[in-house]
Amino acid sequence: MKPLGRHDPRVAGRHRLVAVIGHGAMGRVLLGRAPDGRLVAVKMIHRHLAANPEFRARFRLEVQASQRVTGAYTAAVRDADPDAEEPWLASVFVPGPSLRAAIDQYGPMPLGGLRLLAAGLGSALVEIHRAGMIHRDLKPTNVLLAEDGPRVIDFGIARALEADLQLTSTGTLIGSPAFMSPEQASGHELGTASDVFSVGAMLVMAATGESPFLGASTPQTLYNVVHNSADTSQVPSALRQVVAACLEKNPAARPTPGQLIDAVAAMTARPGWPAAVRQQIERDRAAAENWIETDGEAPVRSSRRTAIGVAAAAVFAVLAAGTVAAFLVDRGGSPDTPDPLANRTLELTDEQMRRTDTCALLGNDVVGSLGQPVRPELADSSVCGTTFVEPGGRRTRMTVSVGTAVAGPPRTEQVAGRSVLDTTAGARSCGRAVAVRTEPTLGVDVKIAEADGDSCALATATLKAVVTRLLTNPPSVHPPKQSVVTLVPCDAVDQAVLAPYTGGARPTAVDVHTCTWTGSPFVITLHAAEGKRVESDRRYTVLEVNAGKLGDLPAARRIDADGTCATYYLVRPTIEDRGELIAVTAQPAAAGAADTACATTEAVLTGVEARRVNS
Known part of the structure; x- marks a missing residue:
């Protein structure tokens, strides 16, 4: 928190405002006191958004909807003025950590805590559903642990985002994948049972410390939600049966909130x-x-950790009122709070870069203060991109890469002890990167494309936000055992397998998921990551690798004009058109080698799989 600025209001309706909790793309959050003495958190919408009639209309509808939910286990809306010059909404301030923060800091809950959590969440759903609403984004960060039980917050946001065409687009995935219901992950119509499934997933997380469906990437997580059964063996036996029932794939088989x-x-x-x-x-x-x-x-004796916890609770309480979009709270704005990048150098091992959840780096909690990301989508394990809407309404294309090759002239500024590199390529674009290792030079790269006007300021600001997250709380994937995402590509195949095709050439890392052996008669390249499946691509021919000895999953092949053969083997489907893939390319480097290029890729693939499944 920090004192009110020159342009911050001192009152909102009848509420006296005393401090700034945070700000983001949609507005800022202020701490205040209501006339009856109770503490409130007030969300003030930015004026440029309030000038949009559709945005204001949707905000008004969300205020009306949220005021219908008045149960004991939701954070109540106290007052609002959606017609003010700066629309605002005040909700009860709820002291206490989020469920996510509590589990991360203090570990899994004992049975008594789980009982209070389950009963409170069930009671909250009774009230929300009675008001004619479906939450649609129940997750551990949307549950506050108040003194007498949990408080469900942030309802109505998905509905507002779906309706506001300025901030999102058709096809946007609304919700948090690890806690979605199967019907929501599949894009089907939702009923109240969808919220019950989300509660079941949260109870497993609270009991074990781990999400039951979290995968190596968002597509993998969605696949797990739709197709895989949750492991409830570590849930206390007294709660296990009802939790398993909440997680039934068939909505009709789940208990009602009352039965919970x-x-x-x-x-x-x-x-x-x-x-x-x-x-x-x-x-x-x-x-x-x-x-x-x-x-x-500023409180003289308040610790930084306490101040952060209070800021988080207040912001969560404001979001409980159904505001128009999730936004990033800037907890670093206080003059007494040190710059998280000051005197620190970004250090990442190859293993850390392989396991980085790149799409999480495009979440609202990272880049939300700069604008609105629209459904980040994984292009490759190292690369995630999104359409990005800046506060003024300009749309660009934003891409974040971790563990890829970075090259470009250094600029004068530094980020986390690293020189910023100019990786711009092409008109209407800008690239900014920092290297974290050499030989090869790999690092973190941000690219802004399809931009009208200057895009370099946004690229630099995004790079700083991404690096800050990597330094303070790096998001990591949790791939299943023997996932190709975690393969060290240069160690993925026995050198004896490669020797006949490369003449004993030594491996050279291209990036954290790719390795090349430059020899003769072939230059062999191996890439192992999650990516888009290619068997439906007309440029590829579907086949069985090594006469089907690797299994019955699809493989596909492309042969270029110079005789280069690329064979892609689908190790495991993840979600939609994605999968974990091993790709081997054989480029002829000697006369007549083209005739055996494809056979070479199959031999190398067989060697990779033999080492992987036996590791």
Whole structure:
């Protein structure tokens, strides 16, 4: 938090405002006190967005919808003025960590905490569904752990995003993949049972510390949600049966919220949060009241961790009112908060780069203060891209790469102890990158394309935001055992297998997922990652590798004019048109080699699979 700025309002309706909690692409969040003395969090919408009649109309509808939800286990809306010059909405300030933060910091919950969580979530769903709403984005960061039970927040946002064409587009995936229902992940019509499935997934996470469906990438996660059964073996036995029922793929087979409440009511464990969570709630409450008592002066004794927890709780409570879009809270704006990049150097191993969730680096919590990403999509394990809408409405194409080759002239500025490289390629574009290793030079690259006007300022700001996340809380994938995503490509095949085709050439890393052997009679390239399947591409011929000895999954082949043969083997489908792929390319480097190029790719693929499955 920080004191109010010169242009910040001192009042919102009858609420006195004393501090800035944060700001983002949609607006800023202010801490205040209601006339009856209770603390409130006030969301102020940016004026340029309020000038859009459709945006304002949707905000008004969301305010009306959220005011219908008044149950004890949701954060109540206190007041709002969607017709003000700067529309605003005030909700009850809820001290306490999110479920995600509590599990990350204090570990899985004991049975008493799980009982309180399950009963509270069931009660919240009863109220939300009674109001004629479906939450559609239930996840651990949308559940606050208040003193007397959980508070479900942030309802209505998906509906607003779907309706606001300025901020999203047709086909946008609404929700959080790891906690979606199968019907939502498949794009089907939703009923109230969709929320019950999400509660089941959250209860597994709270009991074990891990999401039951989280995969190596968003497509893999969605595939898991639709097709794979959750492992509930580590859920306490008293809760296991009802949790498994919540996670039934068939919506009709899931319990109602009322049945969930009845099931946990029969448990003997005393409901209550762990002591560490209760202490965190008290610290958050005391810090917020200190801001009020000092009338906006920075609390003298509040710790940085406490201030961050309070800011998070207040912002989450505001989002509970159904605001128009998720937005990034800037917790680094206080003059007393050090720059997270100051005196730090970005260091990433190849393994860390292979496991980086690149699409998470395009999430609202990373780039939301710069604009609105529209459904980030994985192009390759190292590369994710999205249509990006800046606050003024300009649309661009934003791509983030981690672990790829970076090259370009250095600029004067530095990010996290690394010189910024200019990787711009082509008109209407700008690229900015930092290298984290040499031989080869690999790093983090941000590219802005399809931009009208200057795009380099956005590229630099995005690079700083991405590097900050990689330094402070790097997002990592959790691939299944023997996933090709984690293969070290230069070690993925026995050198004895390669020797007849490369003359014993030594491997050279191209990037964290690609290796090349430059020899004779062939130059062999191996790439192992998740990517788009190619068997339906007309440029490729579908075939069985090594007469089907690698299995019955599809393989495809392309032969270029110079005799180069590329064979792609689908190790595992993930979601939609994606899969984990091993691709081997044999480029002839000697006369007559083209005749055996394709046979060479099959021999190398067989060697890769033999080592992978036996590792």
